[in-house]
Amino acid sequence: xxxxxxxxxxxxxxxxxxxxxxxxxxxxxxxxxxxxxxxxxxxxxxxxxxxxxxxxxxxxxxxxxxxxxxxxxxxxxxxxxxxxxxxxxxxxxxxxxxxxxxxxxxxxxxxxxxxxxxxxxxxxxxxxx
Amino acid sequence: xxxxxxxxxxxxxxxxxxxxxxxxxxxxxxxxxxxxxxxxxxxxxxxxxxxxxxxxxxxxxxxxxxxxxxxxxxxxxxxxxxxxxxxxxxxxxxxxxxxxxxxxxxxxxxxxxxxxxxxxxxxxxxxxxxxxxxxxxxxxxxxxxxxxxxxxxxxxxxxxxxxxxxxxxxxxxxxxxxxxxxxxxxxxxx
Numbered sequence: 414x415x416x417x418x419x420x421x422x423x424x425x426x427x428x429x430x431x432x433x434x435x436x437x438x439x440x441x442x443x444x445x446x447x448x449x450x451x452x453x454x455x456x457x458x459x460x461x462x463x464x465x466x467x468x469x470x471x472x473x474x475x476x477x478x479x480x481x482x483x484x485x486x487x488x489x490x491x492x493x494x495x496x497x498x499x500x501x502x503x504x505x506x507x508x509x510x511x512x513x514x515x516x517x518x519x520x521x522x523x524x525x526x527x528x529x530x531x532x533x534x535x536x537x538x539x540x541x542x
Numbered sequence: 543x544x545x546x547x548x549x550x551x552x553x554x555x556x557x558x559x560x561x562x563x564x565x566x567x568x569x570x571x572x573x574x575x576x577x578x579x580x581x582x583x584x585x586x587x588x589x590x591x592x593x594x595x596x597x598x599x600x601x602x603x604x605x606x607x608x609x610x611x612x613x614x615x616x617x618x619x620x621x622x623x624x625x626x627x628x629x630x631x632x633x634x635x636x637x638x639x640x641x642x643x644x645x646x647x648x649x650x651x652x653x654x655x656x657x658x659x660x661x662x663x664x665x666x667x668x669x670x671x672x673x674x675x676x677x678x679x680x681x682x683x684x685x686x687x688x689x690x691x692x693x694x695x696x697x698x699x700x701x702x703x704x705x706x707x708x709x710x711x712x713x714x715x716x717x718x719x720x721x722x723x724x725x726x727x728x729x730x731x732x
Contacts, residue, residue, distance in 0.1 A: 414611070414615075414662075414664070414711055415662075415711050415712050417604075417608055417611075418608065418662045418711065418712045419712055420604075421601070421604050421605055421608060422659045422712070422715065424596060424601055424604075425596065425601065426638065426658060426659060426715060453623055453695070454623055454656065454657055454658075455623070455625055455626055455657075456622075456623040456624060456625035456657065457625070470625060470626050470627065471626055471627075473626065473627035473653070474626060474627060474653070474655055474719060475719060475722065476655065476719055477655075478626070478655050478656035478717060482655075482656055482658065482717055483656060485658055486656050486657060486658045486659075489658065489659050489660075490623070490660075492601075492602065492605060493605065493621060493660070494695070496602065496605045496606055496609055497609055497621070497694050497695070498695075
């Protein structure tokens with residue numbers, strides 16, 4: 414598990430970190446879609462993702478993080494949150510042969526065969542409403 | 543009981559062929575489009591999300607496969623971020639050089655500037671799945687494991703706040719800065 418996790422995490426850090434990124438960090442923090450990502454990387458609860466809290470969090474530092482490192486952190490946090498919290502995950506290009514997401518994921522993972530999964534008739538672990 | 547009812551409702555809904563064949567792919571495609579849309583708007587990284595060194599879709603699939611493994615694991619996993627300003631603790635954090643290429647100097651205290659990647663922590667959940675990993679051959683068990691709600695982000699949990707060192711699987715990756723010798727409560731206390 415550790416090796417898999419590290420392999421996954423190292424990819425964006427290794428390849429995206431040094432690309433140029435000029436937008437000021439404040440622009441990212443203000444964006445609606447990144448409010449939850451910033452709250453996540455600053456280890457705040459989702460309910461307290463206020464601008465003042467974010468600023469207070471960084472005010473302890475002598476230097477704020479750079480825009481590019483904040484963008485990278487938000488990117489990683491956003492993907493993790495998207496995958497682990499949201500219900501649906503799909504590869505557009507494989508949509509045609511995909512009746513349900515978990516059979517597709519299971520097929521990719523080779524955990525069980527597609528037929529076995531269909532017998533279970535459970536399309537998605539996260540179908541919760 | 544709630545979980546059983548939830549499972550039954552899910553099973554019933556999934557047996558609806560129209561739902562399975564049309565609504566699921568549409569909902570999935572919509573959510574996927576929303577995801578890409580968000581990044582197209584906010585990250586200059588956008589144009590770099592699919593190049594030789596990094597393929598966004600391929601990477602997303604790896605994260606999804608990991609999710610599936612975590613769902614059926616006998617461990618209850620948590621993803622723990624580190625708040626900026628926290629004292630650097632090498633027992634559960636790894637420092638990466640920032641743009642200036644800094645490296646840790648011995649006998650100097652550091653604090654976290656930013657958590658780039660969270661720690662992964664896993665503890666045995668004695669109340670469920672304690673007999674071992676969920677078997678993919680035991681369909682009922684596998685089904686229930688996939689349907690179980692697991693709160694994987696640590697900040698959502700108030701009752702359990704154990705140290706990430708307990709059950710640490712992988713360290714958090716952080717950017718750090720040196721704590722000034724003449725400033726900061728932590729530095730003075732040494």
